[in-house]
Amino acid sequence: MASPSSSIRHRGSKKNVDAGSPPATPEVKSTETLSAVVKGKAEPASWEWDYRIAMVIVTIGAFITRFWKISYPDEVVFDEVHFGKFASYYLQRTYFFDVHPPFAKLLFALMGWLVGFDGQFLFENIGDSYIKNKVPYVALRALPATLGSLTVPVVFLIMWESGYSLPACVLSAGLLLFDNAHIAEDRLILLDATLVISMALSVLCYIKFHKNRHEPFGRKWWKWLLLTGISLSCVISTKYVGVFTFVTIGSAVLIDLWNLLDINRRQGKLSLFEFGTHFAARAFGLIIVPFFLYLFWFQVHFAILTKSGPGDDFMSPEFQATLSDNAMIAQSKxxxxxxxxxxxxxxxxxxxxxxxxxxxxxxxxxxxxxxxxxxxxxxxxxxxxxxxxxxxxxxxxxxxxxxxxxxxxxxxxxxxxxxxxxxxxxxxxxxxxxxxxxxxxxxxxxxxxxxxxxxxxxxxxxxxxxxxxxxxxxxxxxxxxxxxxxxxxxxxxxxxxxxxxxxxxxxxxxxxxxxxxxxxxxxxLTPESERMNQEPRKVQPMRFLKKYIELQVAMFHHNNALTSSHPYASEPFQWPFLLRGVSFWTKNDTREQIYFVGNPIGWWLSSSLLAVFVGILGADQLSLRRGIDALEEIWGPGTRNRLYNSTGFFFLCWAAHYFPFYLMGRQRFLHHYLPSHVASVLVTGALVEFLFNIDPIALAETPSGSGPQKVRHSRQSLMAIWAATFAVLGVAIWGFGFFAPLTYGTPGLDVAGINARKWLSYDLHFAK
Structure with missing residues (x-):
């Protein structure tokens, strides 16, 4: 289940094909055409251009939904008080303390520096005016909006590279495109857009790496291995919950390595030395490279923050001695x-x-x-x-x-x-x-x-x-x-x-x-005492690793200490069903508000299909115990491998990013579910294709190196999948538009309009 690929068998043939990610392609009109494709003599051009055109369309849509009225409101919103402030501290080179690693915050500081922001505005209170304080807030918000927009085509590419049909790709990307929670988070100076795209890129790069497994240690193999490691580093350098992405990829890698030990592999067994080189290469690309990149961002963090600031009190006197103008050291006697x-x-x-x-x-x-x-x-x-x-x-x-x-x-x-x-x-x-x-x-x-x-x-x-x-x-x-x-x-x-x-x-x-x-x-001591007149103390050096370890200990300690109650905190069991959201911002005179909540249509569908997937696996295992192979008989050879390995990989990604939150004692909020939601829309696209593939005719392999592995669908199956996709997206688009006033903060709603949107326990303002 943890591997994003599968071995598939052609219908009517005894030949095993060690394929890439689960296949899915448009219809083949004749047996001759199918035979030609299998033999590498033909490949429909539509396999490329229809996917490319669709990806361009969803990308444009993503930029429109994320950038629409991004300048509104022109006030500090929700946690912009924290992450905007941290960008200001970077620009002033003033030491601060935060429980999250520095990567995403450094990106905000870089954007501020590029547009000439001096960092004098400190984002002290929600509702403070950006216009009066001449803050280039649109440029700062444009960074997460761009990253959030690009996440949509990344999801499309994950489905495409995994071999799914065009409607399945459109469905997964569309559910993310029209999701209110991702849009609300992407339009503000917050960290989650960086976290989500890094997580999605890690999954995409690993799938690309896995598809090149037949040419180990080749140029493409190394490229995608290292890009996977770099993406993983970006995830954990943004937030420590990025370790869940390491769990996802690491599980797939361990299963892959376990399979390499199989003496009955079609490609022939590996010697222990060859297996050791595979293990060492993966350890280098997925552990060592990410770790040193992670350290690099902390080195940049320390190099920039050289002045005493509000983070001093969290650090030891030895650490504070490395900061200029530190009051504690200057006044020490x-x-x-x-x-x-x-x-x-x-x-x-x-x-x-x-x-x-x-x-x-x-x-x-x-x-x-x-x-x-x-x-x-x-x-x-x-x-x-x-x-x-x-x-x-x-x-x-x-x-x-x-x-x-x-x-x-x-x-x-x-x-x-x-x-x-x-x-x-x-x-x-x-x-x-x-x-x-x-x-x-x-x-x-x-x-x-x-x-x-x-x-x-x-x-x-x-x-x-x-x-x-x-x-x-x-x-x-x-x-x-x-x-x-x-x-x-x-x-x-x-x-x-x-x-x-x-x-x-x-x-x-x-x-x-x-x-x-x-x-x-x-x-x-009296003012006249000689001990009051001491020479100014010089800034003291401190080794990087010592500073790094001290900061890590402080970050983990204070992160675990975030156990106090919060009016908008929620529990993990509430997230998949979107039982409540978070109030980001309100404006009393116009009855406008930004309320962080997802698109209920998309979330409920995705959560339901997660349960359906578990049910399908359970039913399949039960039927196999009774000697019935329903999956292969109804949906064709190779279906089980595709369902378990590719869709199962997406499900593993969801579970690894979701269930660990039950073990945490700290405050938890709805935005912690966003990476899991991305994985759930991947499962949704894969399962809709599986469920509506009503007349499968064959599985086919594209010529080696020419593209993703594909499943060949009949015309009836494609029409059914497209019909399901249009139906789901149609309802999802309606849900997006219905909750859009709460996502964009404008226009204001009357009491009836607000109450109409209180579907569950959404604690909306101005409801009376």
Whole structure:
């Protein structure tokens, strides 16, 4: 099922033909003509020009539907606030952070640079005017519109190269051409047009590569193998869900390699060395080449973004030191013993804080506390955040200045306002019974029997031994010396007795990334202090791979953290049936809105035929168990191979891009289904041809190298397939036009018109 080709047998002949993708061609008028075609003596010219003309027509239609009124609305729409902003940051060379790889965003930046956009407009809010801010937004939108338009002929070519009939090609391309969801996504400054065309090109190039398998290591074989790898690289360099396309192509490649091991192959068995060369070539073209191209886009990303920006806080101090004008590095100062410092948590940004109030005798769950002084996380800077850092062994009074705090030192922290010392001990914390409580104790206890409990080690992860402890630039773990727990906080606030402030406790998992803190400032330094006048710090180099790995870890971490609710988020089971959409933009005075939703006619048909395909395979397997070969007897020899291998390959593509979303805990939206929808229209075209091929007469092979493998249809079959195609596209075009006002945002609809389009749970605006 995972291979896009099949072996077919001519009716009335014992000869096996190892064909390309599943065949399908126009009618052959006579047995003589068919015989001539099989022998390579004739090939109808219509096999070329009718397909070419049809492809030109659907391409023109795609450009019309994508570019129609592309200048409207002249305001920021939906996620243009993100991806338009990222283009601006590139043009300003200002560092930003995003959970998606850089390829598609770099394309937007390139387009902006080509049309003279200076990047000063930052796309801050939905509804901000492009006209007033003189933004060349039409040029920026033209990039995804062009890519989305070209996806339609790519789908046509996939069907053509897979050997399907002209009406099947027109049907698959037409369903994509008149789909409202793809059109809405393609007309805006968003990433999915790049993702979808890269995915479609990967499928097309692999089919072309597979068709050249009889001439391995030839020029065309290498060309299409490398183009497949390049296309795969573009997919995963746009969004990480591009890995699903790798799964699709990778599955087909593994089955292909498995077949090459077959000792009974018609072409003869391969030696293990020859098999190794096949494996190595595919690994090079489909893994190594895409990976290095993927790295290349990150290298471009780092080379452009050299200035400090809003993405600094996501990165380590070492990374930030590579950016010019970085405030953290510029304001960083070495910390000395007896300095008074403020300490903040890296993730939540709360300050380490204490006040005279004490923990209650009992918590809500009945546990007893130490009733010690509360230590909390406070979001605002005040004097209760001041802590004096003291050495493990006190320096003589006359020699207390100039001693630097270093990585690995044990220190005490004295709360300045209450003159108490930070302590952790074996008492359960208020919210986490498994974690240790943090409190403070008076100086006399800290100097005597409980001194060890007030000692904490400064640990700078990946820091050098005896590295200087500095404000802002030194992320550190504060490790309790006796128990080895790490000071930690979280976002759930304490009850009213804790003034809804953050809890501070001791995390037994000392290696957890959320244990990181930094010293923000040294309030005890006066403006006249010599330490305030330091030389400007130079930008520090950092190896590319180190920057790349750090960014990858941050991207995956924050992508997985996108679990908060969203009013327009949806679940994967809702997508194939188009149960709800997403509101992109509204304009109250004219009752205009852009509502992201597909063409229900096309989506419901494609989803239904996916189920029909599974049913056909199940019925075929059941009938074979009973000794009945219905597929071959009714539709002719080779039908099973064509249905399983080619249509099955498209179905695999759909499944690989759809089912993994059930495993994701992050926010999910309808646009995540767009690559799967492309695969579903391929299945639709293939199945409509199969179901309406009412009078198959033969399967024929075109002369070697002259074009795709074709199925020969009778006149009755072609008329039936064309009739089904026109019927489906006619209804789909009506559905496209009916929902077009919601796709293009204009014209505005009255209440009756809006309610008429609330077919399912579409939460449209202005419905009352």
């Amino acid at each position: 070495g910390i000395e013993y007896y300095d008074v410092i403020t300490i903040r948590h890296k993730d939540t940004k709360v300050y380490l804080h204490s006040h005279p109030d004490r923990y209650p005798l009992r918590y809500d769950d009945g546990r007893v506390s130490s009733q010690g002084q509360q230590v909390t996380g406070y979001p605002h800077n005040d004097t209760n955040n001041h802590w004096q850092i003291l050495p493990e062994i006190a320096f003589p009074t006359e020699n207390r200045t100039g001693h630097k705090v270093l990585n690995g030192h044990n220190v005490q922290l004295r709360h300045v306002v209450t003159d108490t010392f930070l302590l952790s001990h074996d008492v359960a914390s208020p919210s986490y019974p498994t974690n240790q409580e943090f409190t403070t104790i008076p100086p006399e206890e800290a100097a005597d029997k409980r001194r060890n409990d007030t000692l904490f080690e400064i640990q700078i992860p990946r820091g050098k031994s005896n590295e200087e402890f500095r404000t802002r630039s030194s992320l550190f773990n504060l490790i309790h010396f006796p128990s080895k727990v790490a000071m930690w906080t979280h976002t759930t606030p304490l009850p009213d007795w804790g003034f809804k402030q953050a809890e501070i406790n001791g995390n037994k998992n000392a290696k957890e990334a959320s244990n990181l803190w930094f010293a923000e400032d040294i309030p005890s």
